[in-house]
Amino acid sequence: MFLRNLILALARNKAIERFVRTSRITRGVVRRFIAGDTLEEALTVAEDLAEKGFKVSLDLLGEHVASEAEADSALEEYLRLVSAIAASPYFGGWMPERINISIKLSQLGAHLDEKRCADRLEKLLAAASLHPIFIRIDMEESAMTDLTLRLVIEAHNKHKNVGTVLQSMLLRTPSDIEELIRQRIRVRMVKGAYLEPESVAFQKKRDVDQAYLACACKLIRDGVFPAIATHDASIIEKVEHFVQLEGISPGRFEYQLLYGIRRGLQEQLKKRGRIVRVYVPYGSSWYPYFTRRLAERPANLLFFIRSLFSR
Amino acid sequence: MFLRNLILALARNKAIERFVRTSRITRGVVRRFIAGDTLEEALTVAEDLAEKGFKVSLDLLGEHVASEAEADSALEEYLRLVSAIAASPYFGGWMPERINISIKLSQLGAHLDEKRCADRLEKLLAAASLHPIFIRIDMEESAMTDLTLRLVIEAHNKHKNVGTVLQSMLLRTPSDIEELIRQRIRVRMVKGAYLEPESVAFQKKRDVDQAYLACACKLIRDGVFPAIATHDASIIEKVEHFVQLEGISPGRFEYQLLYGIRRGLQEQLKKRGRIVRVYVPYGSSWYPYFTRRLAERPANLLFFIRSLFSR
Numbered sequence: 001m002f003l004r005n006l007i008l009a010l011a012r013n014k015a016i017e018r019f020v021r022t023s024r025i026t027r028g029v030v031r032r033f034i035a036g037d038t039l040e041e042a043l044t045v046a047e048d049l050a051e052k053g054f055k056v057s058l059d060l061l062g063e064h065v066a067s068e069a070e071a072d073s074a075l076e077e078y079l080r081l082v083s084a085i086a087a088s089p090y091f092g093g094w095m096p097e098r099i100n101i102s103i104k105l106s107q108l109g110a111h112l113d114e115k116r117c118a119d120r121l122e123k124l125l126a127a128a129s130l131h132p133i134f135i136r137i138d139m140e141e142s143a144m145t146d147l148t149l150r151l152v153i154e155a156h157n158k159h160k161n162v163g164t165v166l167q168s169m170l171l172r173t174p175s176d177i178e179e180l181i182r183q184r185i186r187v188r189m190v191k192g193a194y195l196e197p198e199s200v201a202f203q204k205k206r207d208v209d210q211a212y213l214a215c216a217c218k219l220i221r222d223g224v225f226p227a228i229a230t231h232d233a234s235i236i237e238k239v240e241h242f243v244q245l246e247g248i249s250p251g252r253f254e255y256q257l258l259y260g261i262r263r264g265l266q267e268q269l270k271k272r273g274r275i276v277r278v279y280v281p282y283g284s285s286w287y288p289y290f291t292r293r294l295a296e297r298p299a300n301l302l303f304f305i306r307s308l309f310s311r
Numbered sequence: 312m313f314l315r316n317l318i319l320a321l322a323r324n325k326a327i328e329r330f331v332r333t334s335r336i337t338r339g340v341v342r343r344f345i346a347g348d349t350l351e352e353a354l355t356v357a358e359d360l361a362e363k364g365f366k367v368s369l370d371l372l373g374e375h376v377a378s379e380a381e382a383d384s385a386l387e388e389y390l391r392l393v394s395a396i397a398a399s400p401y402f403g404g405w406m407p408e409r410i411n412i413s414i415k416l417s418q419l420g421a422h423l424d425e426k427r428c429a430d431r432l433e434k435l436l437a438a439a440s441l442h443p444i445f446i447r448i449d450m451e452e453s454a455m456t457d458l459t460l461r462l463v464i465e466a467h468n469k470h471k472n473v474g475t476v477l478q479s480m481l482l483r484t485p486s487d488i489e490e491l492i493r494q495r496i497r498v499r500m501v502k503g504a505y506l507e508p509e510s511v512a513f514q515k516k517r518d519v520d521q522a523y524l525a526c527a528c529k530l531i532r533d534g535v536f537p538a539i540a541t542h543d544a545s546i547i548e549k550v551e552h553f554v555q556l557e558g559i560s561p562g563r564f565e566y567q568l569l570y571g572i573r574r575g576l577q578e579q580l581k582k583r584g585r586i587v588r589v590y591v592p593y594g595s596s597w598y599p600y601f602t603r604r605l606a607e608r609p610a611n612l613l614f615f616i617r618s619l620f621s622r
Contacts (some may be wrong), residue, residue: 050560051560053560053562091472092495092535093495093496093497094474095408095497095535096536097408098562129440129443130440130470130471132405132443158445160404160405161440161443163405179554184404185404186405224403224404225404225405225406235472249362249363251364259539275407
């Protein structure tokens, strides 16, 4: 966890950001994790994954917009994504959720004006529900948790095509799980990739992992079609064991893994007949997403460092 | 085909109908194919199937209502079904289509007044799209084909959660397939279980089978998430062969089989990792459905006859 926190801290350094964002050296490794800058590139990657039998979640990168105008244009981009999905021969037409959309509420300006963010979310959900496309509200840093859950629950009262994400590293998560199960809102379970203080989050990997397994099993047993989003093969094996023990059908949940990370594991889970959804990020605002990926897995960092020296 | 046509003709005899409908002797065998008289019984069967990893399509039996009032009450029953599904811990909440609803347009009075039927269908689709529930419009006898396709295409312009069924025995079907592929409307492919004249339908089993395979392959390659609805293991093997040859992911279509028929085959396809949806009929108007099942498979008829003598 020390290395993780160090990277997350370093990532805030502007000089480092400038280097990573603009250097040609880093472009190759960025492309491993980011589908492209444009919607069209992202859709090509998504269709290729669908062809191979994966489900997909598309995420237009971006968070904490600086103005209402930026939030408006993020909404426009997402509506454009909804239309592009509806027109795709792979994803258009009413079919069992081959593709989802992921979005962060700080992209829609939740931190600027909650009410206007709720209006934008409502527009997106209404447009998406016609096709139908499920919208996953990503979870951000802990300062956003309350706001995010409030907006998700409010939106879910009207549109059912919305779910969210909980992080096992947060101490509050077990009680949030209870609430979302009660509301029958779909949850993606992640460990959490933000730098969080001791007062709100576990600091030891072991504690985060232990909490993850407990949360995942609870959701699989009592929740609505949860997403088990982890690259941790040891946790996945424990989840598989739990499911077998309880006689739970593997169709009652899905695994989610990130584009470019542990592709062998993705393939292997698919071959075992599990539903595997690949989270595909795209867009020009990839820096925060990218650094969180480097921080959370030594293998990703190693891959990055190696690529810096291999040219 | 001779035996099939004989049974379909005999089924129209009122004395035979009275015996089958009211005798305690036939109750057991009826229960093998019909989930129950009530919505609650049907939902229990559906949840049990979901628990085992099957997808489900629920069908409230009934067709060719005699009055607008009967069509209204069929709509009410279907709206009640939508609510019950939304409240079910197995099916409620936005998830990848564990349950569908099947309906016949003659239940909604299409043969009485096309416009009023369209209004009822619109109400059902609007209610179902909120959850979201996909509505499959069953295909009826050939006199209904034009009317059914017209109403489905019209409804699909507004609501995407609707698809229909085509029958390989009909000579017109290849051109209907082209049209529904163009409209990106989901199709369930069946052989056809109605007594049809030579002018519109193949009369030889071999022709119907051959047409079935061609239609199924066409839909799998070019259509939107088609349903391959057959109990014919030899056709299923040929479909599997085609899919493998073309490198098509088995997630791009689903098999559909009827409740109580070839349960071993259902289990086996599920174990192979195929999506298998079981069509579960319920309700008190089960007689026409039941006799079509007896007519289409000697094994079903044998099972029926044996049960008459085994008491």
